[in-house]
Amino acid sequence: MPELTEQQREKRREQALAAIEQGLRENHHLWSQTPPRLDWAAAYALDALGDLAAEILTDGTMMKGLSFENGTATLELEPARELLLALVASMRGMLDGHNAENYLETEITAAPSVALDVADGQRPGDSYTVTIQRRTRPTPHEFRQQAEQDRDNWKRRAVQAEAVAGFALWLHPLKDETAAELVGRLHEFAERHHPDVVVRYEHTRIEVYQLAQGCGCDENADDYDETHAESDENGEPLCSRKLLGHVCDNCRDAEEAGPEWAPDRYAWPCPPIAALSA
Structure with missing residues (x-):
């Protein structure tokens, strides 16, 4: 694909900046809150770009080639340093602005799932992955929360069951105590100290x-x-x-x-x- 001239590139940038500024101004009353909804602002800016963004992606500025291998589509892009650095900076700003240690989940209504990895070559630490998916299914964060809850529940159950089992192994019949009385003593211990185990047994x-x-x-x-x-x-x-x-x-x-x-x-x-x- 033919390379764009500096004049063409500058024109594209001016068009994009104008579209973004207009989109942010028109929706200023929605995203300019306390604290500001930067995720909303980013979405309005993206909507404002509209077809211009698609045109920029396909006019030779960024796209080099598209290939498919093992069911995976790979899009080769030109450096387009300014655009990528802007993406990296915006992602860093969103994470830092919310004091997020590693990731930030933001709900966006979008088309089928797509993932994007971006990085600043001069700052290797600035490497981010953006995932957009349908809200009809659990997000990675929700899967993690459920997994952590299941883990905690099973750990609690294991500790309780181990305590009852340990008492049962230590338990010895008292003098003239019947088997039923021995079992009753075990049941009383479990019911008093670990009632959840009794409920699950019953x-x-x-x-x-x-x-x-x-x-x-x-x-x-x-x-x-x-x-x-x-x-x-x-x-x-x-x-x-x-x-x-x-x-x-x-x-x-x-x-x-x-x-x-x-x-x-x-x-x-x-x-x-x-x-x-x-």
């Missing part, structure tokens, strides 16, 4: 399958007897291929407002278990 998740009658499976199939051999509490065969869901084996719903396939049960997790994870 409330267990069970699977609910569709009755074999009317399940739609081929009764002449070779594995039919293997997949339809279990029976429910009424003695009727079940279809192990048709899992309806999970319920609590301990809880009963007196109002029968549970799932359609088990209205007298609470869907898992039942209220006591859900309360432990809240």
